[in-house]
Amino acid sequence: MTAASAPLPASPEGGAVPRHVAIIMDGNGRWAKARRLPRIAGHKQGVDAVRRVSRAARELGIEVLTLYAFSSENWRRPEEEVRDLMGLLRHFLKNELRDLVAENVRLRVIGDYHALSDDLVAMIDGAIERTSVNTGATLVIALNYGAQAEIVAAARRLAAAAKAGELDPAAIDDTMFGDALTTHGLPPLDLLIRTSGEQRLSNFLLWQAAYAELLFVDTLWPDFDGAALADAIAQFGKRQRRFGGL
Numbered sequence: 001m002t003a004a005s006a007p008l009p010a011s012p013e014g015g016a017v018p019r020h021v022a023i024i025m026d027g028n029g030r031w032a033k034a035r036r037l038p039r040i041a042g043h044k045q046g047v048d049a050v051r052r053v054s055r056a057a058r059e060l061g062i063e064v065l066t067l068y069a070f071s072s073e074n075w076r077r078p079e080e081e082v083r084d085l086m087g088l089l090r091h092f093l094k095n096e097l098r099d100l101v102a103e104n105v106r107l108r109v110i111g112d113y114h115a116l117s118d119d120l121v122a123m124i125d126g127a128i129e130r131t132s133v134n135t136g137a138t139l140v141i142a143l144n145y146g147a148q149a150e151i152v153a154a155a156r157r158l159a160a161a162a163k164a165g166e167l168d169p170a171a172i173d174d175t176m177f178g179d180a181l182t183t184h185g186l187p188p189l190d191l192l193i194r195t196s197g198e199q200r201l202s203n204f205l206l207w208q209a210a211y212a213e214l215l216f217v218d219t220l221w222p223d224f225d226g227a228a229l230a231d232a233i234a235q236f237g238k239r240q241r242r243f244g245g246l
């Protein structure tokens, strides 16, 4: 994945439609707190938003949607919340797989998901395998993902290849480095959205976001929907992207 910029398709309003959109889904806890509900209620609504928004993304013609579902730092949350999030993921994989297959969607996972429980790893591997022949949109879920660890792992792999004499260090360029990341083969990231009003990247897609447009919206993730995504795309369409040029 490089910053190369093939022309993007046009939206109904005439603006460009991003090929690859990533979302930091933030605000589940605050959504629940505002309703005096337990945090898990916010996460449950968050899963409904995942379903709605991933469908809307396909309808809008977005090729790849990457969702930050669980960061490598989220293990620091109380054990009960981590367990609840894993339960929701299990539920999601079980219930969504049929629709992903029916809708020709390929599932991909980035992050060290092998650290999750054995049954989840098996479900994830099964879902990736079942959808690998699909040719429509791609849904990427980031699980136990941290961008710094991803970059370090890529550097380590390239260094090992160089040490083994398989690679000339001088040949390492941004394309080769990008290909060593877990997002290899995906189109460049065009738009990164964070919900809930927070304005930081939280160790998400740091390399890939080099030329992405950033959009911070106040909506809490459980309230985000197809209309909010269409609005984000319309805002993206108005941005002037220069990739360092004039």
Ligand code: FPP
Binding pocket: 025, 026, 027, 028, 029, 030, 031, 043, 046, 047, 050, 067, 068, 069, 070, 074, 085, 088, 089, 092, 141, 196, 221
């Ligand atoms: C941030 O809200 C959200 C998360 C850490 C988890 C995101 C997970 C989901 C939307 C559900 C699981 C996803 C899938 C794909 C099954 P927060 O809890 O940090 O909210 P707060 O900042 O308001 O407390």
